[in-house]
Amino acid sequence: MEKDTFQRIIDREIPATIIYEDADVIAFNDIKPMNKGHFLVVSKTFSENLYDIEEEDLVYLITKARSIALEVTKKLNATGFKLLINNNESAGQVIFRTHVHIIPFYE
Numbered sequence: 001m002e003k004d005t006f007q008r009i010i011d012r013e014i015p016a017t018i019i020y021e022d023a024d025v026i027a028f029n030d031i032k033p034m035n036k037g038h039f040l041v042v043s044k045t046f047s048e049n050l051y052d053i054e055e056e057d058l059v060y061l062i063t064k065a066r067s068i069a070l071e072v073t074k075k076l077n078a079t080g081f082k083l084l085i086n087n088n089e090s091a092g093q094v095i096f097r098t099h100v101h102i103i104p105f106y107e
Contacts, residue, residue, distance in 0.1 A: 037104040078104035
């Protein structure tokens with residue numbers, strides 16, 4: 001099986017601006033940001049999306065995404081943010097590995 005883009009980032013085979021990493025997730029800036037500070041939080045345990053992610057992995061991913069989002073948006077002086085997960089191509093998923101977009105918003 002060929003590595004997906006996010007696995008290649010995890011393995012440091014392609015560059016990314018990593019803003020957080022632990023044994024289970026990695027967070028890095030989106031290469032095509034929708035807004036200033038847009039970043040992704042990716043589970044290191046492979047699953048395609050919410051249809052097949054293990055509940056324990058999902059709970060950790062969402063909990064960590066919220067925690068990082070609160071920290072990053074405070075540093076950026078954002079007044080709000082979106083947490084977004086695309087599931088399958090029809091919903092806009094491009095890379096088929098579970099990940100959360102955090103998109104800051106400003107007044």
